[in-house]
Amino acid sequence: MNLDLARWQFAVTTLYHFLFVPLTIGLSALVAGMQTVWVRRGDERYLRMTKFWGKLFLINFAMGVVTGIVQEFQFGMNWSEYSRFVGDIFGAPLAIEGLLAFFLESTFLGLWIFGWDKLPQKVHLACIWLVSIGTMLSAYFILAANSWMQHPVGYVVNEATGRAELTDFGAVLTNSTAVGAFLHTIAACFVTGGVFVLAISAWHLAKERHVDVMRPSIRIGLVVTLIAALGTVVTGDLQARLMTEQQPMKMAAAEALYETSAPASFSLFTIGTLDGSQELFSIRVPGVLSFMATGTFDGEVEGINDLQAAAERAHGPGDYRPMIPVTYWTFRLMIGFGLLAGLVAAAGLWFTRRRARGPVPRWFYRAALLTLVTPFAANSVGWIFTEMGRQPWLVFEVLRTADGVSPEVGTASVLTSLIVFTLLYGVLAVIDGLLMVRYAAEVPPPAPAAEGEDETAGVPSALATTYY
Amino acid sequence: MALTDIWFLLIAVLWTGYFVLEGFDFGVGMLLPVVGRTDNDRRVAINTIGPVWDGNEVWLIVAGGATFAAFPEWYASLFSGFYLALLLILLALILRGVAFEFRGKIDSERWRRNWDRAIVFGSLVPALLWGVAFANIVRGVPLDAQHAYTGTLLTLLNPYALLGGLATVALFGLHGAVFLALKTEGPVRERAVDVARRGGLLALVVGGAFLVWTELAHGAGWTVGAVAVAAAALAGGLWLVNRRDGWAFALTAVAIVAVTVTLFGSLYPDVLPSTIDPAYSLTTTNAASTPYTLTIMTWVAAVFTPIVLAYQGWTFWVFRRRIRPSDIPASSGVPATAR
Numbered sequence: 056m057n058l059d060l061a062r063w064q065f066a067v068t069t070l071y072h073f074l075f076v077p078l079t080i081g082l083s084a085l086v087a088g089m090q091t092v093w094v095r096r097g098d099e100r101y102l103r104m105t106k107f108w109g110k111l112f113l114i115n116f117a118m119g120v121v122t123g124i125v126q127e128f129q130f131g132m133n134w135s136e137y138s139r140f141v142g143d144i145f146g147a148p149l150a151i152e153g154l155l156a157f158f159l160e161s162t163f164l165g166l167w168i169f170g171w172d173k174l175p176q177k178v179h180l181a182c183i184w185l186v187s188i189g190t191m192l193s194a195y196f197i198l199a200a201n202s203w204m205q206h207p208v209g210y211v212v213n214e215a216t217g218r219a220e221l222t223d224f225g226a227v228l229t230n231s232t233a234v235g236a237f238l239h240t241i242a243a244c245f246v247t248g249g250v251f252v253l254a255i256s257a258w259h260l261a262k263e264r265h266v267d268v269m270r271p272s273i274r275i276g277l278v279v280t281l282i283a284a285l286g287t288v289v290t291g292d293l294q295a296r297l298m299t300e301q302q303p304m305k306m307a308a309a310e311a312l313y314e315t316s317a318p319a320s321f322s323l324f325t326i327g328t329l330d331g332s333q334e335l336f337s338i339r340v341p342g343v344l345s346f347m348a349t350g351t352f353d354g355e356v357e358g359i360n361d362l363q364a365a366a367e368r369a370h371g372p373g374d375y376r377p378m379i380p381v382t383y384w385t386f387r388l389m390i391g392f393g394l395l396a397g398l399v400a401a402a403g404l405w406f407t408r409r410r411a412r413g414p415v416p417r418w419f420y421r422a423a424l425l426t427l428v429t430p431f432a433a434n435s436v437g438w439i440f441t442e443m444g445r446q447p448w449l450v451f452e453v454l455r456t457a458d459g460v461s462p463e464v465g466t467a468s469v470l471t472s473l474i475v476f477t478l479l480y481g482v483l484a485v486i487d488g489l490l491m492v493r494y495a496a497e498v499p500p501p502a503p504a505a506e507g508e509d510e511t512a513g514v515p516s517a518l519a520t521t522y523y
Numbered sequence: 524m525a526l527t528d529i530w531f532l533l534i535a536v537l538w539t540g541y542f543v544l545e546g547f548d549f550g551v552g553m554l555l556p557v558v559g560r561t562d563n564d565r566r567v568a569i570n571t572i573g574p575v576w577d578g579n580e581v582w583l584i585v586a587g588g589a590t591f592a593a594f595p596e597w598y599a600s601l602f603s604g605f606y607l608a609l610l611l612i613l614l615a616l617i618l619r620g621v622a623f624e625f626r627g628k629i630d631s632e633r634w635r636r637n638w639d640r641a642i643v644f645g646s647l648v649p650a651l652l653w654g655v656a657f658a659n660i661v662r663g664v665p666l667d668a669q670h671a672y673t674g675t676l677l678t679l680l681n682p683y684a685l686l687g688g689l690a691t692v693a694l695f696g697l698h699g700a701v702f703l704a705l706k707t708e709g710p711v712r713e714r715a716v717d718v719a720r721r722g723g724l725l726a727l728v729v730g731g732a733f734l735v736w737t738e739l740a741h742g743a744g745w746t747v748g749a750v751a752v753a754a755a756a757l758a759g760g761l762w763l764v765n766r767r768d769g770w771a772f773a774l775t776a777v778a779i780v781a782v783t784v785t786l787f788g789s790l791y792p793d794v795l796p797s798t799i800d801p802a803y804s805l806t807t808t809n810a811a812s813t814p815y816t817l818t819i820m821t822w823v824a825a826v827f828t829p830i831v832l833a834y835q836g837w838t839f840w841v842f843r844r845r846i847r848p849s850d851i852p853a854s855s856g857v858p859a860t861a862r
Contacts, residue, residue: 117624120577121617127587128609131602135671138602142595143812150588151823157581158831162838165574173841221816461603463671472610479614483621490628497857523566523573523627 060469061133061460064476066442068125070435071480075119077434080194080241081248082112083187085279087180094180103268103499108252109183110497113168114490118483120161125476127153133469137449137459144210144221145200148228152196160189194244195237202233204450205441206301212453219453232301235294242286243393243437247430249280250396253403255495257423260415265498270407273423277403284397291390292347299348299356302451304366304375305444307359308382310344317355319344324387329379370452377446385440392433399426526817527807530593531794533824535787537589541582542653542695542783543776548576550699552619552646553692555639558703558714562635566851569623569642571706574842576623578835580616592820596670596810597794604664604672605656608679612649619645630856650695651688655679658687658733661741661789663796666803670810673799683736690733693726694782698775701760705768708847716765723761730757734782737789746788753781 086109093101127149130138138145166174167182174182203210209226210219221227253276259269299306311329312319321343326336342352349356359376366375403423406415449456551572559565572579591598602609618641626638662683665674700722703715734750742750760774790796794810797803811817 113624114628117621121620124580124584124616124620125613127584128602128613130591131587131598132606132609133603135599135603138591138595138599142591142598143816146588146590146592146595146598146812147816147820150585150592150820153581153585153588154823154827154831157584158578158835161581162578162831162835165576165578166838166841169574170841220813221819224816224819461599463673464603464606468606468610471607475610475614479617483617486621486625490625493629493857493859523569523623 056466057464057469058457058460060466060473062456064133064469064473065129066439067473067480068122068129068476070438071484072119072122072126073434073438074431075115075122076194077240077244077247077430078115078251079112079119080187080190080244081246081279081283082108082115082251083183083190084245085248085252085275086112087183087187089275090180090183094176099502100268100271103501104272106499107268107497108272110494111251111255111491114487114494116164118487122480132472133461133464134449134459135461135463137454139218140454140459141203141219141450144203144219144227147221147224148196148200148203152193152200156189156193156196158189160186160193163189191241194240195233198236198240199228199230199233201441202230202236203227205236205445206230206232206297207450207453219450231297235290235297239287239290239294242283242290243430243434245279245283246287246393246396247434249276249278249283249400250426250430252276253280253400254424254427257403257420258495259498261417261420261424267501268498273403274407277400277407280396280400281404284393284400287393288397291393295347296350302445303357304359304362305377305382306348307357307362308377308379308444309386309440310356311359311379311383312344312356313359315355315358315361317345318342318353319348319356321347325383329383373447375447377444382440382444385436385443389433389437389440392429392436396426396429396433399423399429525807526814526821527593527811529821530589530811530817531787531791531807534586534589534593535783537582537586538787539780539783541579541586542691543698543779544579544582545576546650546695546698546779547702547772548572548579548699549646549650549695550697551703552642552699553650553696554699554703554715554718555642555646557718558700558711560710562632562854563848563851564711565635565639566627567707567709567711567846567848568703569626570846570851571703573623575835575838577620578838580620589820589824593812593817594794594805594807594810595812597805600666600670600672600795600805600810601660604666604674605659605679607676608652608656612652615645615648615652617645619649627854628856629859630854631859634856634859647692650692654688654691654733655684657691657786658684658737660795661737661786663793663798663804665799666795666797666805667799668803670795670797670803670805683740686729686733686736690726690730690782693722693729694775694779697723697726697757697760698772698779701764701768701772701775704764705772706845708845710848712845719764719771720761723757723764727754727757727761730778730782734785737785741789742785743788743791746785749781749784749788753778753785756781 086105089101089108090105092098093105163182163185167179167186170179170182207219208230209221209223211222212218213220253273256269256273256276259265260273295306310319310321311325318341320339320341322337322339324338344356345354346352348354359379363375367373399422403419406419445451447455447457449459551568555565555568559568587598590601622638622641622645626635626642656679659679662681664672665678667673697719700715700719704712704719707715731754734753738747738750756774756778760771760778763771763774792807793804794807795805
């Protein structure tokens with residue numbers, strides 16, 4: 056009971072947190088880029104873009120920060136046995152993340168918000184870049200920590216204390232799983248930022264509002280989304296091969312592949328059960344799973360049944376299969392949502408090209424607005440796949456999830472906190488959504504012609520200082 | 524000096540930084556209705572901490588992360604043991620954080636009033652509960668042989684801990700009032716001075732009582748010096764209110780440092796004493812990570828802490844000017860519904 060509640064709580068609080076994080080990472084770099092264009096070229100449209108996207112970025116950032124506090128504490132609260140077991144290894148990247156990344160992003164974000172007319176222009180610009188660097192550093196360290204759970208390296212288990220001990224911190228930081236996860240996650244963050252910009256720009260352009268600002272915005276969004284979507288494909292391919300090698304069960308579960316096959320086909324979708332007994336209908340592409348897993352179209356991919364038997368031989372009797380329908384569908388949905396975003400971006404680049412013959416078709420703008428959900432959906436199901444696919448392990452082949460939960464915390468406490476977080480996060484989602492919609496509609500008007508140069512480096516007075 | 528002692532010290536430093544910095548944030552937040560009669564007043568008060576509160580809160584995150592890295596057993600026992608209290612703190616910090624950012628975003632009296640309530644709740648509750656928590660850490664909690672907490676939420680609400688909670692509320696309230704006196708001009712400053720003078724005596728009495736109890740029941744002997752420094756700094760700070768604002772603030776900061784030193788000094792060499800059997804207590808040695816991990820973390824801390832201190836200090840320099848009522852522009856929020 057406690058185990059299920061604790062898992063639900065981790066899923067709710069972490070998935071919710073991760074709605075905001077990728078947008079923070081992607082959008083901070085985009086806003087920094089826009090401000091850079093303004094500083095270098097003095098094009099006032101880019102200042103208005105910086106202000107407009109910057110405000111949406113800040114609303115989102117606040118949600119990311121406050122939901123992130125929970126993350127730092129809930130390992131100890133709900134997963135005390137896990138914390139005792141892995142603290143020697145897992146705590147270090149977490150602490151370093153705080154010291155290197157969180158201080159950097161929060162301090163320089165404060166300087167960026169309040170420093171428009173207090174800092175020299177270039178120093179102020181450097182602040183938003185430091186925020187962006189901070190968000191990416193943070194991603195690296197937390198992904199290194201998570202990757203250690205997927206593919207533990209640089210440790211020994213001390214038989215006397217029954218705890219994992221760090222032996223090679225360099226190995227933890229250069230874990231191939233971490234490098235793969237970081238590249239894939241950052242690409243996904245840029246898809247998220249890019250789609251956010253292109254979708255809201257399309258909404259304005261459909262109504263022919265603020266075209267001078269939204270036209271360059273949508274181009275930025277489209278280019279970033281397309282490049283980043285290609286990036287997720289390339290890095291995802293790298294990850295699939297690592298996964299086949301390091302967590303073969305997860306790869307087999309992603310495909311619901313029960314029998315070891317060579318070559319292995321990839322099913323686009325399946326109607327019927329996924330328990331291996333019978334399959335009513337599925338569309339399969341021959342050889343693709345082999346290619347994803349091994350890099351050749353006829354490579355052998357191990358099936359769930361063989362892997363289960365091997366796991367029982369290594370770790371004793373038990374069920375070592377994750378929930379196959381969950382892994383099967385989340386894996387497909389992640390790829391599908393990601394590809395959809397990339398396709399919309401490619402279409403948009405074609406429609407908005409400089410030498411386009413006619414106006415951009417209306418339906419494209421509507422489709423672009425709908426695309427807004429795709430990166431958030433892809434990010435969420437991607438993490439559900441990654442974490443559910445590792446089950447029943449908390450640290451792969453080292454610690455079971457059931458052995459990591461806090462034994463001293465009562466069911467009532469876990470249930471209380473699950474309810475409190477769910478309700479609070481629900482209310483905040485409504486408020487955040489309301490603010491996002493309101494501020495997505497508020498595009499700064501062009502500044503009136505300046506009368507005489509101002510000391511504050513050409514900042515139009517209406518945009519000068521931000522106050523709470 | 525053993526690595527485990529260095530890390531005990533570093534964790535004490537992180538909590539000290541957190542209490543000194545977020546202490547005045549909490550003070551400003553809880554005094555919002557007292558120093559701010561009009562919306563302009565309240566915005567003056569909030570904007571004194573606007574650029575810095577988030578960076579200040581990171582001290583807590585890093586203290587949590589560093590405890591996990593250096594003393595995993597402490598982290599595990601403490602956070603699972605103080606579960607519901609910590610949940611309440613998290614709830615408060617979440618509401619408070621979004622309140623700062625969202626309050627001015629919609630131009631509506633009701634909207635702002637509700638977020639003001641969130642700021643007061645979100646500042647008062649953690650200010651109280653951190654005091655309760657640290658008093659319990661010093662006093663000890665029922666830990667069994669596996670270092671698991673066996674008490675309930677009520678176990679934590681003993682008289683000594685409640686006095687600790689009141690002491691931190693009074694101290695942070697005073698610290699915030701003195702900070703407002705230093706950072707504002709006009710009616711907010713006048714009321715802040717008033718609050719500091721009257722509330723300061725309360726802080727001296729409640730804080731003094733808590734420290735004396737701590738020293739008598741749990742003190743390490745030398746900690747009596749820290750208690751004396753805390754009392755002297757508080758008294759000095761109070762005397763300097765409205766005379767030398769900068770020095771008054773420096774002295775309330777010293778008082779908070781001295782209180783934290785007293786608490787950690789009394790705790791050492793335990794990190795979480797057991798009231799069931801001293802043999803079950805968590806100490807700097809039995810709760811610690813391996814020397815290898817501690818060595819790496821020491822290097823990381825030695826290199827990056829000075830850098831963090833430098834740029835955080837620079838932030839305070841950039842925003843050194845007092846905020847006047849006339850600095851606050853008309854509401855920057857948008858109407859609740861589109862025009």
